[in-house]
Amino acid sequence: MKKRKVMSVILTGAMVASSLAACSSGDAKGSTKKDSKKVTKVDVTKEDKNTLSVYAWDKNFNIPALKAAEKAYQKKNPKFKLNIIEQSQSSDVETAITTAGSAGDFTTLPDIVLFQDHYFQKYVTDYPKAWVDLEKSDVQWADFGQEKLSYSTIKNKHYGVPVDNGTVVCAYRTDLLKECGYTIDDLTGVTWDKFIEIGQKVHKKTGKYLLSMDGAGNDLPYMMLQAEGVSQFKDGKVNLTKNETLKKIIDKIVEMKQKDVLYLANDWSDYTDQTIIGDMVAGVMNGNWIIPTIKQVKKNEGKWEITSMPTLNGEEGYASNGGSSLYITSNCRKQDLAKDFLAYTFGGGEGKQETYDKALEDGGVITTCISAGKSDVYNKGVKYFGDQAIYSKIVEMGTHVKVVEQSDFHYVCREQVAAAIQNIINGTKTDAALKDAEKQVKFAMEK
């Protein structure tokens, strides 16, 4: 009898637990994402006049950069304090703006937010009242890579101050290339056909792929197109089916996949953890923020080097992928302080060298500020990359990136083109797959 009672207690307990779990799955469509979120609220009205609050999300990357800026600005204003509120991921900041914008109440926002470049246009279009432009500030706009500024400039008004740099690096394992009889120069300024030829040899000889990418959020088409100076958008409209360059590029991607040059992972964490950290690849091509991921494989220290991208006609290719900038929200009550802080530090003012040098040392954040990229810290060789001075090289490469048309629907398009590539690999004709993708993007762009 007693046994049964115990049993029933256990079962009831399990019931309650499961019904709670069942509820959470039924109620909120976004429950999974929200549950894991630790929303830290901020109230700017309670700050003293020398404090600014800011949202950022990566404690190994952009938060050290902000701390460096805080320290640099304290030289000018010793009482200054930066209240950095860590978010668990970049989309938390986007959700914060969406929520505040939908409610029409911006008082929940901090003074400054770090925001993803590709999303910014869309958020200015949707929530114009959430932002403050930087036209009346001392930021040295001419000192920055113009491609980077193109993301945060809307209708000829500057909104954001660049923090990091999205310039694409092609990193290769020189030891494996040597094994196959190549050097990194053989992969600099080459055509994609030559790249595929080398990749095939590398895979045959070492079993490693020369390139890998997340197959679902495939950044390759965008980066390869930008290296050609072409966009997936034209005059505000999606441009896939009549885009001959894109077709050529997609054919190359499919060919790479079929010839075991390219490995397409199922998702982002597979891409980083399995292919890069799991040591499956002899080459990595992505925004330079991928470097900390490459560095996690300690045993390959000194074996990597970086260079520019291949292109269709064999010129050196330059592109940019990802990155973020700092924006002042309309909730900021101390706009003069915020503008001065940004201009003095990240904006190329007196504190720029101290800010960017420390940001690089502590967080690996590379600048797009041209003059700041010439310091000793930037010109130092990096042991992991065979003592190559990769940072100054990246800043230099960043100045060559061509400005291409951006769109609010960048990520929608990226997803659809990625889906098209998957379908082509599975046997669909290129034209049909692209037609389908274009239809979907057009559909999403309709109001």
Add this chain to the structure above:
Amino acid sequence: MSSKTLSTDFVEAKSMKKGKKNKKVKKRTVTAKQHRAGWTFLTPATVFITIMSFYPMFQALITSFKTGSSADMVWSKPLFRNYTRMFSDDLFLRSVGNTFLYLIVEVPIMLIFAILLAQILNNRDIKFRGLFRTCVFLPCATSLVSYALIFKSLFATQGLINSILVKIGILHSNYNFLGTPGSAKVVIIIALIWRWTGYNMVFYLAGLQNIEYSVYEAAKIDGANGWKTFWHITVPLLKPTIIMTFIMSINGTLQLFDESVNLTKGGPANTTITMSHYIYNNSFGQGVANFGYASAMSFFVFVLVAVLAAINLKVGDTRD
């Protein structure tokens, strides 16, 4: 309750003592009092449900007729634009198709498994049946996200299942289960069955416990074998429970979200995306914030659930 009504009650009660005629009045006030107490107890829950559930639902209905940025939504032209739009949205239609595929394949398999397990574990001669019951039920106590992640790592290209299948020679090389449309769907269905069978089994066990053991004994004496007893006694007597589990499973599957998000992210190439996942993508994914359209799709799911539940109830109605 106001003091005025209280005092009139008091006066009424006093006057009741006097005549026969007043007895009727007394009875009525007692019922009235009971009613009032009943409503008093109901009020807090009703108010909360109205504020927390019905009001947002009503707002969502209004939102579903609007369009534009969520800061400045305007009525869509024509008014039903969001509703007509979804039927020309290939991706939404695909998500509906996927969801129904999961529903049609997974729910029957799961419920049959559940009823068989319940039948086996209801057998009084089995030792440690409490332990087995708990084991079958345990998957239900795991979080949806964590179990999805565990399945993901099991079925990963370099995962355990692949290693085993390659070792014993069924596969030649590692197979990308979650990266191939067909097998990704199968993995989702397997995961769903693993997660929810025990949950439904508990309902059947409870139902079985309500069936008199003597009925089975009588059947045994009449010479019915296990199969016959199952079909002619267990199933008919469990009918109300079966209908309930059906409705719950249909409802749950139509709102399927976690598996699609965590196991496959809807991929490869959106071939495994579910309706709820697509709705989520339209409201919070990729910076789109298309709340009007997302609300309209939510109402479509709402109507689907209501219709399917109604059909289910009608089919299972035992009254003549």
